[in-house]
Amino acid sequence: MEKWVYLVLGGTVGTVSRFVLGGLVAQRWGTALPWGTLAVNLTGCFVIGFLDVIFERKFLVIHNYRILLMTGFCGAFTTLSSVMLETSDLLKEGQPGYAVGNIVLTIVLGFVFFKFGAVLAEMI
Numbered sequence: 105m106e107k108w109v110y111l112v113l114g115g116t117v118g119t120v121s122r123f124v125l126g127g128l129v130a131q132r133w134g135t136a137l138p139w140g141t142l143a144v145n146l147t148g149c150f151v152i153g154f155l156d157v158i159f160e161r162k163f164l165v166i167h168n169y170r171i172l173l174m175t176g177f178c179g180a181f182t183t184l185s186s187v188m189l190e191t192s193d194l195l196k197e198g199q200p201g202y203a204v205g206n207i208v209l210t211i212v213l214g215f216v217f218f219k220f221g222a223v224l225a226e227m228i
Contacts (some may be wrong), residue, residue, distance in 0.1 A: 110168045113175020120183045148182030152189050 125147065126140030133139040155174050159165050178185045187210050194203040 107168055107171050108174040111176045114172040114178075115180040118177040118180030121177070143181065145182045145184040148178050148185035149188045151181075152178040152185035153192070156189055 113122045122144050126144050128140075129143040130138075130140035152174055152216070155170075155178070159170055175191070187206065191206050194200075194206060
């Protein structure tokens with residue numbers, strides 16, 4: 105039960121942080137390009153990369169802190185950070201082809217599925 109509390113707490117803070125940061129950046133830089141989303145995604149990728157090294161190589165932390173900050177906060181802040189962590193893990197495992205494939209498939213198929221959902225919704 106305890107891990108769920110950490111997950112929900114991290115997810116709640118991550119969601120609010122995404123909304124606030126994305127909005128602030130969009131207000132400042134406009135929306136001609138999705139600057140707010142870009143800022144959130146890049147920040148989330150930086151944070152999860154930083155935490156991955158800190159938690160695995162620098163400090164031993166309890167698993168619940170990993171759940172709080174990486175799964176909860178970063179996962180709710182941006183799922184792109186999770187894709188980058190998993191891609192990094194594939195590289196660590198000596199699977200560069202799968203790492204590149206993971207990024208390409210996530211972005212390309214993500215967009216294809218997005219469009220498929222949109223087309224399907226238009227048919228309803």
